[in-house]
Amino acid sequence: MIARTNLEICFAVAGNEKSLVRRTGAGQRQETFALTGTTWLSPPEVGDNVLSISAPIPKGMHVYLPTALFARLRDDFNLPTAPAHSVRYVAGVQDGVMNSILLSILSEMTTETSVGRMYVETASLMLAAHIILGYSESGVCKTGIAVSAKRDQLRIRRVLDFISDRLAEQITLAELAEVAGLSTFHFARIFRNTVGISPHRYLSRLRLENAMKEIATGKLPLAQIALNAGFSSQASFTRAFGRATGTTPGEYRRNRR
Numbered sequence: 001m002i003a004r005t006n007l008e009i010c011f012a013v014a015g016n017e018k019s020l021v022r023r024t025g026a027g028q029r030q031e032t033f034a035l036t037g038t039t040w041l042s043p044p045e046v047g048d049n050v051l052s053i054s055a056p057i058p059k060g061m062h063v064y065l066p067t068a069l070f071a072r073l074r075d076d077f078n079l080p081t082a083p084a085h086s087v088r089y090v091a092g093v094q095d096g097v098m099n100s101i102l103l104s105i106l107s108e109m110t111t112e113t114s115v116g117r118m119y120v121e122t123a124s125l126m127l128a129a130h131i132i133l134g135y136s137e138s139g140v141c142k143t144g145i146a147v148s149a150k151r152d153q154l155r156i157r158r159v160l161d162f163i164s165d166r167l168a169e170q171i172t173l174a175e176l177a178e179v180a181g182l183s184t185f186h187f188a189r190i191f192r193n194t195v196g197i198s199p200h201r202y203l204s205r206l207r208l209e210n211a212m213k214e215i216a217t218g219k220l221p222l223a224q225i226a227l228n229a230g231f232s233s234q235a236s237f238t239r240a241f242g243r244a245t246g247t248t249p250g251e252y253r254r255n256r257r
Helices: 067-076 096-111 116-134 149-165 173-180 184-195 198-219 222-228 234-245 248-256
Strands: 006-014 016-025 028-034 039-042 050-053 060-066 092-093
Touching: 006 067, 006 096, 006 116, 006 222, 028 092, 039 096, 060 067, 060 096, 060 116, 060 248, 067 116, 067 184, 116 184, 116 198, 149 173, 149 184, 149 198, 149 248, 173 184, 173 198, 184 198, 198 222, 198 234, 198 248, 222 234, 222 248, 234 248
Parallel strands: none
Antiparallel strands: 006 039, 006 060, 016 028, 016 050, 039 092
């Protein structure tokens, strides 16, 4: 078998209590019923699993986290030399936090949003960190890093100004982290701690507020407002606007006249 360069996550989005999953790897033989929310983890060195499934699983999800992602965490924090390889080969995990992150990634991949890619990048880093904390042979990893609140606030202030100046442009998590002078994971953590929400949510909220002002003035067509808000089409903008406000952009404009 050829060893993978990714940590593999298998997730039963919609399970089947009659589906028995048997797999062999890392010198272990595991049997688990594929109930909804069940997760299997395979560290990179395991290679391909010998797998059999007794009955179909209605909806599954495979996520592959590259070892380079874990290396970024290692460089930012006081982690083991090879954190991805320290993850245990486990089956039958029912982890509410992991499930929530995986479902949010699935949602962003299937529902178009203006900053979906940024969210998936952030969520992937959060997922990798959670796996290291809960499923690493080395146990809980301590960061050993302390950044003063004042310096954090100055960094985030630069980021907020950057976002405000480029609100109509495509902005990536990596760009924001570069402005802050931090890694993407470290930046996302500090941003949430300082602002109270993730960069993805902050950018979405700011663009929505700006779009609502533009709609109310009635000067720009809705298609142009959608582009200004970072959406690829008016249809995707309308869906996102409806989820956030409970009304359509057209109805919102008519009610402001």
